[in-house]
Amino acid sequence: MRKQFRWAAFAFILALVLAATACSGGGGGGSEEGTGANAGEQAGDQPVTLPTFLSLSPRIEDINTNAVTQYVEKKLNIKFKFDAAPSANADDKKKLMMASGDYPAVFLSGNFTQAEQIDYGRQGILIPLNDLIDKYGTEIKKAFAEDADLKAAITAPDGNIYALPHINDCFHCWYSQKLWIDKEWLKKLNLEVPTTTEEYYNVLKAFKTQDPNGNGNPDEIPLNGAFNGWHSLPSNFLMNSFIYDNDEDFFFMKDGKVQLAANQPEWRQGLEYINKLYSEGLIDKEAFTQTPDQMAQLGNKSGDNVSGSVSAGHIGMYFSLADGQNRHKEYITVPPLKGPEGVAYAGYYKAYGNGQFAISNKATEEEQIAAIKMADYMYSEEFAIINEYGLEGKYWEKAKPGQKDVHGNPAKYSIKPEYWNIGSTLNDTWDQMGITRRTRAIRESWAVPDDPLTQVGYEYRLYLETAKNYENRQPAETFPLTIFMEAGDAKEANQLRTQINDYVRSNMAQFITGAKKLTDSEWNNYVKGFDGLNLSRYLGIYQKAYDNQKKP
DSSP states (O other): OGGGOOSHHHHHHHHHHHHHHHHHTOSSSOSTTOOOGGGOOOSSSSOEEEEEEEEEOTTBSOTTTOHHHHHHHHHHTEEEEEEEEEGGGHHHHHHHHHHHTOOOSEESSOOBOHHHHHHHHHHTSBOOOHHHHHHHOHHHHHHHHHOTTHHHHHOOTTSOOOOEEOEEOOHHHHTOOOEEEEHHHHHHTTOOOOOBHHHHHHHHHHHHHSOTTOSSSSOOEEEEOOTTSSSOOHHHHHHTTTSOOOSSSOEEEETTEEEEGGGSHHHHHHHHHHHHHHHTTOBOTTTTTOOHHHHHHHHTOSSSOOEEEEEOSSGGGTSOOSTTOOGGGGEEEEOOOBOTTSOOOOOOOOOOOSEEEEEBTTOOHHHHHHHHHHHHHHTSHHHHHHHHHOSTTTSEEEOOTTOBOTTSSBOSEEEOGGGGGOOSOBSSSOTTOSOOEEOHHHHTTBOOOSOTTSSTTHHHHHHHHHHHHTTTOSOSSOOOSSOOOOHHHHHHHHHHHHHHHHHHHHHHHHHHHTSSOOOHHHHHHHHHHHHHTTHHHHHHHHHHHHHHHHOO
């Protein structure tokens, strides 16, 4: 507009109008796709430079010339001055910057723990975002309105919001503690998908003794898994038939009180059941020591398939999904198995994680406003799409008439075949760097293929399996995976947590494999061992944090 007016008076009036528009956050809620129209352009011809720390994906060729970078800069009238660290050591670099005081104005990949947010906020290094969100945060406030838990989860005990998380409402990830079973083996042996621990035991026995792969050799492995994979240890899925076990902190809630599952009588019952499977050769002897890569080598080895069932966050961890590799297509998920007392839980992993976007005390007022507008735009639907898939046209397009989403409704978007042929490097997307808000509504609005067993249909397959067998099967109350606590408490809790979790996992493996017997004396000694690990203090710290978060 300013190029159209040459008179000083008109220029002056126009500048006032533009300034008022910028301060008011724009004129509405954006387009129907939530493109963050409130972000607007900064007043003035010159873009605002934002010194920004970013954890850099190894696939990005050049973050400065990246198509998404340039699009965001133009849209918001900003100029990034990136301090980009390779993702492998970004956290170490952040800690060094914070310790030295040589940190930038803006963080897009701060990975600030809840304790760090409190600590740096108290020191004045990270500034509160509350007022900026109130003035400019249309998309952020929309997120608070649509997700009742979000604002409370990211608000520190002092009432301030110091950082915004990357939000990825991955439905199948929320329920990633899955068990997969070969439906063709079940069919051949005239067996049904098991629903109880006893039925599963009988299925595993049949897999071991009745030659379901038909090669005449006793080479079948009824149940397999791996150590240190994405929910791939079989014992954790099975323990949920006795007591809740998310294999993260071993907490369960009882009447609002934080309890440890691993010293309860039900835990012992679970160990006895899993030990029975192990001692009878129904669980692979390597399942508690092999890596996920070693597990996958067995799944993809040539010759006859030998795997009856496997615990894994997704079946692609065990079998190749490449075109022409069809072994994975035989597998379906098993719902949580009912134990002898009727317990049947699904592990639940919805969490907001650490804070990624933050503004430091080195940001000028102009930079603060530009930064929060940028963050607000990054919480929009448009940015959620282009961050992952790039600008419209190359890898994705608007859905065509007749295309359906996972719910059978008209789809909004469609992935193009070119997306599946992206090489090892790219410069068209941000590869999920920084922050986005990928809601379930966005993730589940894409067109799905007719066949969920294809490589292109894999996300659809995971959605279907999760909705069928795991959704809402967690306990009514679960302990949050991330929670605010004072820095001193956090340091102490982290030390105790490492020791206690190592103790639980080590003894779990020993009891299952028979290195330790589940006699009364051995079990009592194990339970008593928690006293020396200061379990009561550990639970007290987390109870205090939980109670504080629940306060209105």
